[in-house]
Amino acid sequence: MSITTTPPVRPLRRAAPTPPRRYGLRAAWIMMASGWSANQFSALLGAYRSELGLSESAVTGLFALYVVGLIPGLLVGGPLADRVGRRPVALTALALNLLSTGVLMLGAGATEWLWPGRFVTGVSAGALLAAGSAWIKELSSAPHAPTGARTTSTASRRAGLFVSAGFASGGLAAALIARWAPAPMVTAYLPHVLLAAGACVAARTAPETGAGSHEPSSDAKSDLKSGINAATGTGPRFRRGILPVAPWVFAAPSVGFVTLPGLVHGGLVYTGVATALVPGTGLLVQPLARRVAKRHRLATAVVGLLVVTLGFGVAALAAGSGNSALALVAAVVLGAGYGFVLTYGLTEVAVLAPPHRLARLTAYFWTAAYVGMFAPYVVTLLSGAVPPPALLGAAAVLAALSCVLLITLHARRPSPPRG
Template structure:
């Protein structure tokens, strides 16, 4: 069965956002989705006090979100290439609003897990459509890819710190932050309703829902070359978002949700700064910087955890954050230009499938191991894994050579 999609028609009575305003709106929505995903991280201590939360429970709450996101990416990741960006984004934002309402009313682990599943589905449906819309709307070539790398890291930082501050200084710490986000999402729904459609659509919408990884032939070699860097980056992010607060409290003996939020914000904030700083460099150069920074940053963080040094932990996290941002940016810069307009959402969804597998599975394993071998030994093993992956990516880039990587970017 083939579905024929007609070019979208815009209602003359519907308010219209200009191209520049729509570009900004999409960037804000990306930051909102990723910020909302980081919101529970500083609240784990509150959940522990209320419901007896364990390290395994915190990684489960994080991991089930990532797995739901992955399942959605595999089925609906390229849907916006077929039916348009706006319908997909409106549906995803509506689901995000439902998840936030569930978070705000959660009275135990079960509702929290359900909320995370709904949030994962919403984010999985939206993320490739959002990234593709940015590139569709960009006026300067490459700007969409840069914002697509910056907005998630900014969102993670703001979400973590904002959640911590709201939960510590406003009443009802486990619900107020979600109600604030709910209001923002409702406003974004209105904005998307007024935004122009950027994809005319094409046949095959039903077929696109079959679980698949859509990688254009021209991008396959580059995906293989960048995968170790991508895995290292997102595995590190998964650790900070699930067990980072516990590591900070254990190493520094500080019992405040803000310390965990500061660690997440340091990692992602320096990641965003790295994207902006290296935005004019080539993708291979950016990945070389990123993989080197990952190895050095994780090593320093581990030394800080062993010696209970707040300075070393924060410095190591900052350096690792540079690797976090540069590693992801380098992947986007080298991979996304290899896709045609109608292939962008499918390719970007594949990138995020790899990223969120790396983001969730190691974190889930780490949560299990904490109960078996302890947080300190788990952190050592996790850090070693990230450094090995980053070193493998670095060696691969050096061995491959710049000319070969450039050749892959223009032909397969």
């Protein structure tokens, strides 16, 4: 006589109730704090050269160190937010982001503090982008909304808008304060302290949206339907449709507000204006980019890459002539390209990712995007052997080739399975 033992039934996790959409706006301020923390330092690069005597390679290295910290912050923060929830990861990262600004303020008296401060800024901003983007997208989604490009674009646009607003405001505010306020290397960071503290207060009232909101049995089916590899968290659609575009999201703006002001010998205020102009233009074009995305998502990327190509071409002319006004024109064009490719990337990720993979795929997108922030360091590194105008011209060619690659890969992509 055999005894059949019935395996225990794994209880299904209840779906989290859909929170009011107003919470998405409250939580979105953490994204502005993240963008602000990144660009407040960028606007002070000239001041660190002149006031603290740091070399060109040192300040460019400090700029790149942000990305070195950001990538592990993204790669750890995204999967962690899918596992334990968006809210605890985002709020912890915000507190760390606030702490990093305090460390940077110590750098006014001892420059060695700048290195850990900049690294921790990257780690915290990366975790904020990964967990915060997914959290805000879910908080901003209308209850029982149908899926599709239009819905996901509307729900995910808030994160991109607030990040861009932080990028645009942080650099300009820091530059203006550093130009006219006392103790500039300290007071320039005070607005971020206030913004991050206020964002923490606002976001604390927003509920969790991610952890425990999906049935375990549905995860594999959702991965298969979306073309997601469960082991890596990515798939062919991600590699073909997002990776060719993502590095240009920040390669374009970082050259516009880090590299160009130095090449045309712009001062502190000029650098602050460029730092605001590039992401500010990106912010302004995002409504147009969303309208294009509603008609055809790929067209948003194609337009963005072509505009980036034009922007690098104008940047090469400005660097060759030393014309500061033309450099600002290049900054505007690069900013417009940034707005289009950022909108495309966030929309594609929101459409592609199943809910239990949203933070992870968002993290992978931001990681690939922030690789582009090494562009100023590459220009500085190679400028001894190759003239900067030639390097910027080569970047224009690469952006055009990326556009061709994207279109080619899209044309070869097999049709999604039916049923």
